[in-house]
Amino acid sequence: MISGRPVLEMHHIGQVFPGVVALDDVHFDLMQGEVHVLLGENGAGKSTLVKILSGANPRSSGQILLDGVEVRIETPRRAQELGIAIIYQELNLIPALTAAENIFLGREPRRRSGFIDQKRVVTDAQSLLDELHAGIDASRRVCELSVAQQQMVEVARALSLQARILIMDEPTSALTGQEIGELFALIRRLTQRGVSVIYISHRMEEIFEIGERVTVLRDGRHIETRPIAGTSREELVRLMVNRELKEHFPKVRVEPGAEALRVEKLSRRGVLEEISFTLRRGEVLGIAGLLGSGRTELARALFGADPVDGGRIFIKGKPVRIGSPRDAIHQGIGYLTEDRKGQGLVLNLAVRENICLASLARFSRLGWVSRTRESNAASGFVDKLRIRTPGLGQQVRYLSGGNQQKVVMSKWLCSESRILLFDEPTRGIDVGAKVEIYQLMNKLAADGAAILMISSELAEIIGMSDRVLVMCQGRIAGELSAAEATQQKILNLALGGN
Amino acid sequence: MRVKSLFLQHGRQLTTLFVLILLSAALWALSPHFMSLSNWLNIAQQTAINAIIAAGMTFVIISAGIDLSVGSILALSGVVMASALQAGAPVPLALLLCLVVGALCGSANGLLIARGKLPPFIATLGMMSVARGAALIFSDGRPVSGFAPGFRAIANGEFLAIPLPVWIMAAVYLIAHLVLSRTRLGRYTYAIGGNEEATLLSGVNVKLHKTLVYSLAGLLSALAAILLTARLNSAQPIAGMNYELDAIAATVIGGTSLLGGEGQIFGTLIGAFIMGVLRNGLNLLGVSSFVQQTVIGAVIIVAVLLDMMMKKRRS
Ligand SMILES: Nc1ncnc2c1ncn2[C@@H]1O[C@H](COP(=O)(O)OP(=O)(O)OP(=O)(O)O)[C@@H](O)[C@H]1O
Numbered sequence: 001m002i003s004g005r006p007v008l009e010m011h012h013i014g015q016v017f018p019g020v021v022a023l024d025d026v027h028f029d030l031m032q033g034e035v036h037v038l039l040g041e042n043g044a045g046k047s048t049l050v051k052i053l054s055g056a057n058p059r060s061s062g063q064i065l066l067d068g069v070e071v072r073i074e075t076p077r078r079a080q081e082l083g084i085a086i087i088y089q090e091l092n093l094i095p096a097l098t099a100a101e102n103i104f105l106g107r108e109p110r111r112r113s114g115f116i117d118q119k120r121v122v123t124d125a126q127s128l129l130d131e132l133h134a135g136i137d138a139s140r141r142v143c144e145l146s147v148a149q150q151q152m153v154e155v156a157r158a159l160s161l162q163a164r165i166l167i168m169d170e171p172t173s174a175l176t177g178q179e180i181g182e183l184f185a186l187i188r189r190l191t192q193r194g195v196s197v198i199y200i201s202h203r204m205e206e207i208f209e210i211g212e213r214v215t216v217l218r219d220g221r222h223i224e225t226r227p228i229a230g231t232s233r234e235e236l237v238r239l240m241v242n243r244e245l246k247e248h249f250p251k252v253r254v255e256p257g258a259e260a261l262r263v264e265k266l267s268r269r270g271v272l273e274e275i276s277f278t279l280r281r282g283e284v285l286g287i288a289g290l291l292g293s294g295r296t297e298l299a300r301a302l303f304g305a306d307p308v309d310g311g312r313i314f315i316k317g318k319p320v321r322i323g324s325p326r327d328a329i330h331q332g333i334g335y336l337t338e339d340r341k342g343q344g345l346v347l348n349l350a351v352r353e354n355i356c357l358a359s360l361a362r363f364s365r366l367g368w369v370s371r372t373r374e375s376n377a378a379s380g381f382v383d384k385l386r387i388r389t390p391g392l393g394q395q396v397r398y399l400s401g402g403n404q405q406k407v408v409m410s411k412w413l414c415s416e417s418r419i420l421l422f423d424e425p426t427r428g429i430d431v432g433a434k435v436e437i438y439q440l441m442n443k444l445a446a447d448g449a450a451i452l453m454i455s456s457e458l459a460e461i462i463g464m465s466d467r468v469l470v471m472c473q474g475r476i477a478g479e480l481s482a483a484e485a486t487q488q489k490i491l492n493l494a495l496g497g498n
Numbered sequence: 499m500r501v502k503s504l505f506l507q508h509g510r511q512l513t514t515l516f517v518l519i520l521l522s523a524a525l526w527a528l529s530p531h532f533m534s535l536s537n538w539l540n541i542a543q544q545t546a547i548n549a550i551i552a553a554g555m556t557f558v559i560i561s562a563g564i565d566l567s568v569g570s571i572l573a574l575s576g577v578v579m580a581s582a583l584q585a586g587a588p589v590p591l592a593l594l595l596c597l598v599v600g601a602l603c604g605s606a607n608g609l610l611i612a613r614g615k616l617p618p619f620i621a622t623l624g625m626m627s628v629a630r631g632a633a634l635i636f637s638d639g640r641p642v643s644g645f646a647p648g649f650r651a652i653a654n655g656e657f658l659a660i661p662l663p664v665w666i667m668a669a670v671y672l673i674a675h676l677v678l679s680r681t682r683l684g685r686y687t688y689a690i691g692g693n694e695e696a697t698l699l700s701g702v703n704v705k706l707h708k709t710l711v712y713s714l715a716g717l718l719s720a721l722a723a724i725l726l727t728a729r730l731n732s733a734q735p736i737a738g739m740n741y742e743l744d745a746i747a748a749t750v751i752g753g754t755s756l757l758g759g760e761g762q763i764f765g766t767l768i769g770a771f772i773m774g775v776l777r778n779g780l781n782l783l784g785v786s787s788f789v790q791q792t793v794i795g796a797v798i799i800v801a802v803l804l805d806m807m808m809k810k811r812r813s
């Protein structure tokens with residue numbers, strides 16, 4: 001439902017950070033009721049652009065017009081007043097508060113006495129969450145929710161603002177197909193009411209499903225704005241990365257070698273139920289399942305991050321006891337967590353320091369760290385994964401989301417673990433870099449590493465796995481070979497059918 | 499360009515240094531005595547004790563902790579050492595004993611925090627009381643005094659015309675700097691303070707390193723006890739009262755964030771000097787100790803405010 005003139009126009013937008021020109025003379029406009037997609041590689045400047053609108057980047061240059069009137073957005077509060085709501089790429093919830101308290105933080109409905117109307121906070125929040133069919137109890141604390149559920153809470157919070165411009169910076173990076181469907185249905189309802197949406201995502205199929213126009217950024221510059229209808233995926237990718245990308249899943253199959261990891265009846269009350277499987281060298285084992293099916297819990301249990309109630313773990317055929325992440329790492333296991341900000345990165349340490357954090361012992365003698373060897377290793381990964389950073393000494397907090405993800409990935413590649421547990425390894429990573437990561441996985445497998453890959457992206461699971469385990473309610477609902485695995489079969493199993 | 503990158507890297511320390519220079523200039527204008535070599539050596543000597551404790555505090559605060567027990571640990575290790583000296587123990591042995599007592603108290607803190615999962619504030623608040631009580635029990639509440647000249651030389655000896663405590667302080671800071679910037683312990687201290695969960699999930703022995711950090715703080719308190727006892731020629735069970743506040747102040751003025759994960763050791767040294775210079779200058783000006791107290795408090799607040807404003811400007 002696009003109509004009339006733009007509700008929002010941005011002209012000659014520029015933003016400079018120390019050592020980085022994040023945006024250079026960018027133009028952007030948004031029609032009423034439109035879903036306008038922002039597309040670009042990791043570090044292209046998408047988040048920076050929308051943060052200017054949300055008042056989080058007040059030091060930008062250029063002109064912003066709302067309904068043709070020039071505005072200055074200096075604080076997040078001002079943005080709210082202007083009817084702009086944003087869902088940031090990184091989760092910004094307060095873990096110790098409930099979902100409801102987070103949704104209404106700073107805008108709590110009050111009773112006449114001046115106290116917060118706790119009942120209304122919960123009921124209003126619950127109805128927002130229900131509108132999303134999120135299946136989340138609004139009175140649960142956020143720290144008990146999974147990353148995907150937290151993303152739903154973020155969406156609900158943005159909705160509660162009743163904004164006329166809604167910005168979503170990778171809202172679906174941890175969601176599975178069904179939740180994405182709910183979200184899209186909701187976006188359609190909103191746009192029908194005249195709300196305009198700026199949508200950022202690296203999942204290309206979403207863009208075609210929900211977007212009306214697309215603006216491509218590259219290296220902080222505006223490349224093109226065009227309607228999505230009539231544009232092919234290949235064209236968009238080329239505009240984005242400025243080179244030809246042939247295959248999206250360049251899977252190379254390796255003859256599986258000896259057994260690397262065997263799990264027998266691993267259980268944790270209420271979370272995992274008698275999980276058994278084998279993982280061999282050279283193999284990529286995909287783990288699919290819905291939100292809350294126990295995928296992440298399985299990885300955490302294998303890594304010693306959570307205690308288990310029963311079951312046995314064998315590595316190279318020998319029984320092992322894994323009581324802590326340290327034990328796991330000694331056994332050659334690495335775990336790339338799904339929550340990069342909370343569990344993957346030390347934001348105020350440098351790129352180099354984060355990459356080497358899990359393997360510092362290798363770069364030091366008698367406790368003394370060799371910076372040269374550390375830098376050599378780190379710069380290898382920065383080149384290989386094309387991490388966009390002004391230097392190895394840059395604090396990771398200043399990297400774009402996708403580049404942060406590449407740093408976490410590098411940390412585990414650097415640790416030279418032979419059994420890798422990847423939990424949403426390509427979350428927030430652009431199409432070009434994804435292919436590079438898949439190629440790296442191929443190479444790891446060819447070198448005899450064993451990979452367990454959890455992913456919410458079914459295409460990725462199907463495209464990159466040698467075998468797929470589907471989880472449902474803490475159990476393994478079924479196993480599919482690469483040849484058998486189709487979206488439909490996986491979904492059936494994930495929903496508890498067969 | 500070099501200047502710019504220097505500023506980006508060490509901007510925070512340069513601001514603190516600038517405050518110190520400004521303060522010194524003001525005091526010089528007010529009291530010509532201030533800018534003499536002997537006065538500066540005096541300041542350095544008086545700053546040494548706080549600075550040494552603050553070095554340990556900096557490690558603790560970077561790891562996102564706090565240590566309230568440093569003053570009490572100083573008192574306890576001081577009276578234990580003094581009693582050993584009086585009982586005729588050779589000086590090196592007494593010094594070693596002192597350092598061991600300090601390190602043990604520190605590791606007790608560390609174990610309570612890392613293994614017992616107590617909040618650092620609570621664990622060290624308890625230790626503050628326990629160690630103080632132990633010092634009083636051990637010494638019967640009386641000062642232990644009168645030592646051989648060999649021991650007292652630690653405080654009044656000189657090397658190249660510079661008092662030994664100043665040398666010791668310099669050595670502590672040099673080593674602390676190297677440990678923080680070049681060793682695994684240092685790296686893990688920042689990492690734990692920045693994101694303990696991520697550090698743990700990277701396979702770092704978080705418990706061990708936390709314990710080491712608190713042990714180090716205890717050890718440095720004991721080192722300060724040696725200097726103080728030698729200077730006063732007496733060990734007091736009530737020594738070191740409020741020293742934790744001075745150490746925290748020096749650390750925070752020096753730019754270390756109480757939230758952890760950030761900070762530079764030389765910032766703390768400058769912070770300790772700001773406090774030392776201020777005390778010395780106010781003394782020279784004949785300002786009463788009551789007023790001094792107020793002024794120092796105000797300076798702490800202004801210094802931190804200034805820093806936060808600068809930080810905002812830069813980001
Ligand atoms: N506060 C900051 N300080 C320094 N550099 C920054 C800051 N914020 C962003 N940058 C840099 O600006 C560039 C653009 O970042 P931005 O976050 O906008 O990328 P993005 O397009 O959202 O990428 P992604 O897809 O990875 O999320 C990056 O090179 C990033 O490192």
Ligand SMILES: [Mg+2]
Pocket residue numbers: 046047048089169400401402
């Ligand atoms: Mg981004």
